[in-house]
Amino acid sequence: MTEIQLIEECRAGNLTHFGELVRLTTPVAYAVAFRMTGDDDEAKDIVQDTMVTIWQKIKKIRSSEAFRTWMYRIVVNKCYDCLRLRKKNPEYKANEPEWNRLSQIIPGNYSAPLENEETAEILNIMTNSLSATQKVVFILSEIEEKTHDEISEITGFSKTSIKANLYHARKSILEMAEKYL
Secondary structure (H helix, E strand, O other): OOHHHHHHHHHOOOHHHHHHHHHHHHHHHHHHHHHHHOOHHHHHHHHHHHHHHHHHHHHHOOOHHHHHHHHHHHHHHHHHHHHHHHHHOOOOOOOHHHHHHHHHHOOHHHOOOOOOHHHHHHHHHHHHOOOHHHHHHHHHHHHOOOOHHHHHHHHOOOHHHHHHHHHHHHHHHHHHHHHHO
16 A cells, blocks of 8 residues: 555544554654654654644545655754754754764665764764754755755744744854865
């Protein structure tokens, strides 16, 4: 059964195939959540919360084709919530060695493979210094390879805002990269 067929079955109220849908979509949700938070446990919690939200609201999505965008939006919003909580708890520190190791094994087609541990560490340091908005736009555009239209639909940001945030994110990362070189 294809993903669209699974979604249609679930939208129609037949949730017996929901487990298969979770199996298919979890790697995508995890990759985004992990890149946004840099923490394996938080990413897993976000994915779990996302799947619960999807379970509760799948009948309300517009169409099967809109499912992925809707799922991305849920993940991104839950990441924002997590990052806001993190700001309130200044003692939190991401586990960088774990981030580096895990970023190497994020599965398959859904993530851009990182070449080595050093690249993963540099990417983590650079994206963690961005604002939450710049970080989500940068990750969705440069790592998840989403178009501006897709990012707009996922985040609710205007294309102008996306372009501006992506510009500033790239500029910040370029400045940091120049320091490493």
